[in-house]
Amino acid sequence: MIIEEIVQICNPILNRPSKFVVSVNSVETKRVIKNLADSVRHHGLIGMAASQIGEKLRIFVTEVRKTKYRNLKTDKLRVYINPEIVWSSKKEVVIYEGCGSVAYAKLFAPVRRPEKITIEALDENGNIFRLSADGMLARVIQHEFDHLNGIEFTEKITDMRKIMSSEEYRKRMVIKKP
Numbered sequence: 001m002i003i004e005e006i007v008q009i010c011n012p013i014l015n016r017p018s019k020f021v022v023s024v025n026s027v028e029t030k031r032v033i034k035n036l037a038d039s040v041r042h043h044g045l046i047g048m049a050a051s052q053i054g055e056k057l058r059i060f061v062t063e064v065r066k067t068k069y070r071n072l073k074t075d076k077l078r079v080y081i082n083p084e085i086v087w088s089s090k091k092e093v094v095i096y097e098g099c100g101s102v103a104y105a106k107l108f109a110p111v112r113r114p115e116k117i118t119i120e121a122l123d124e125n126g127n128i129f130r131l132s133a134d135g136m137l138a139r140v141i142q143h144e145f146d147h148l149n150g151i152e153f154t155e156k157i158t159d160m161r162k163i164m165s166s167e168e169y170r171k172r173m174v175i176k177k178p
């Protein structure tokens with residue numbers, strides 16, 4: 001298992017668009033996918049893009065697991081290679097986001113994005129798939145997709161006065177057990 005350190009905000013690698021994957025079956029691509037899957041779990045995140053582990057490839061993973069912060073609808077580990085968002089709902093919602101690449105700043109902030117999306121991508125076996133998502137899965141897909149284009153969520157914060165430290169976020173957002 002290889003756990004990668006997460007590249008942090010303003011490192012140039014996060015600010016540039018990533019390259020299309022030419023060969024899904026190459027040793028290189030398989031290594032990046034494995035490292036992403038291991039790293040997303042190790043760091044307790046629900047999504048991670050290749051640029052965040054220093055790889056400039058259009059690959060990200062999502063795995064919406066139960067966390068202590070929210071009652072999330074869980075979803076299996078998914079791999080997205082050369083993804084395209086082919087449809088977005090007109091309806092937008094504001095949800096608090098954080099990011100492994102602003103981990104040391106420990107910020108959570110409100111971001112407005114479409115509520116639902118449909119994405120097309122190749123999976124880890126090179127098969128094309130189409131996925132419609134809502135809720136937290138739609139949110140994390142859009143956040144990770146932005147990483148492939150060099151966009152960090154801090155560029156999209158809707159209200160600077162509502163940025164929270166992770167401590168404050170935890171206090172306010174943790175769902176208290178009955």
Ligand SMILES: [Zn+2]
Pocket residue numbers: 098099100101143147
């Ligand atoms: Zn992120």
